[in-house]
Amino acid sequence: MPRCWGRIVQHNIAAPGGRRGRLSKGAYVDGVLGGNRMVLARAITLIESESPKDGELAAEVLDAILPHSGKALRVGITGVPGAGKSTFIDALGMHLIRDRGERIAVLTVDPSSPISGGSILGDKTRMERLAVEENAFIRPSPSGGHLGGVARRTRETMLLCEAAGYQNIIVETVGVGQSETAVRSMTDFFLLLMLAGAGDELQGMKRGIIEMLDAMAINKADGDNKQRADRARAEYANALHLFPAPADGWLPQVVTCSALTSAGIPEIWDIVLAHRIHLDRTGGLQARRSGQALHWMRELVYLGLEQSFRRNAEVAERLPALRKAVSEGKTTPFAASRELLGLLHKPERG
Secondary structure, rough: OOHHHHHHHHHOOOOOOOOOOOHHHHHHHHHHHOOOOHHHHHHHHHHHHHHHHHHHHHHHHHHHHHOOOOOEEEEEEEEOOOOOOOHHHHHEEEEEEEEHOOOEEEEEEEOOOOOOOOOOHHHHHOOOOHHHOEEEEEEEEEOOOOOOOOOOOHHHHHHHHHHHHOEEEEEEEOOOOOOHHHHHHHOEEEEEEEEOOOOOHHHHHHHHHHHHHHHEEOOOOOOHHHHHHHHHHHHHHHHHHHOOOOOOOOOOOEOOEEEOOOOOOOHHHHHHHHHHHHHHHOOHHHHHHHHHHHHOOOOOOOOHHHHHHHHHHHHHHHHHHHHHHOOOOOOOHHHHHHHHHHHOOOOOOO
């Protein structure tokens, strides 16, 4: 079996000792804090589980590892289709590992099919060098229809990876086109990858995405495309000046790079480090993470309410009939939703 493939399936391998299923809380905590990659992967599987029993154990594990998290650099990366996000992350990860002697966790998200719910989960195979590095941990997860280009439990996964000793957490999003507010609400630095010759793409992108970014990189600046990339960098830099200055005082930079040759990759990470220094000096990091924690709490409350709604016996009994009535035009979605929500206030039978 190739080493690359072994890394891809490692989160499905049995627990130490040959046992499958859940570990104890102590085993999860000790394994994660000890940097055991297999236990880390199993802990992520635990927090992604929909089972209420798994949810209780997952909460206990997260509470235990929380004091050991929060020290990593959290970077969100998005980009237009074909921008080469996976290849870029592969080159960036190798720079961090080989040139800086650091560890990196990459959380990649593949879009789930709206029809089958399935996901290809192929990003890991596109990071050929990182996939065989001991100091890299790559976790592909399906988005599951979750908005924002990230998986439902990406935040919790970040905490586990930080507790396991990974100094750098990279979140690769599904891509521009969904609400990228989600990845911005869980990372310290937001990088947008673009391509040369994109014409009016910047104007066509959502204003909110542009206002959230901390840097823009024009990828594939190599060979015959180098001059075009340089021109695009100048055009994008001029366009960014039209937007209001960020509240935190950081001015987004526009650079060129080549994930293929690794040109410009170290310079981009220098920008990430400079941004972190800026946030530390201005107090912006604490303010940003405090706001993110509150946003996370609200999201978990909404998620919990949705789960309670779906588990409600009255709702489960009435839902099929209301779906049929709405699809046949016999009642309005508004009336049906009000009736279903009203059932939550009734005590469940026996």
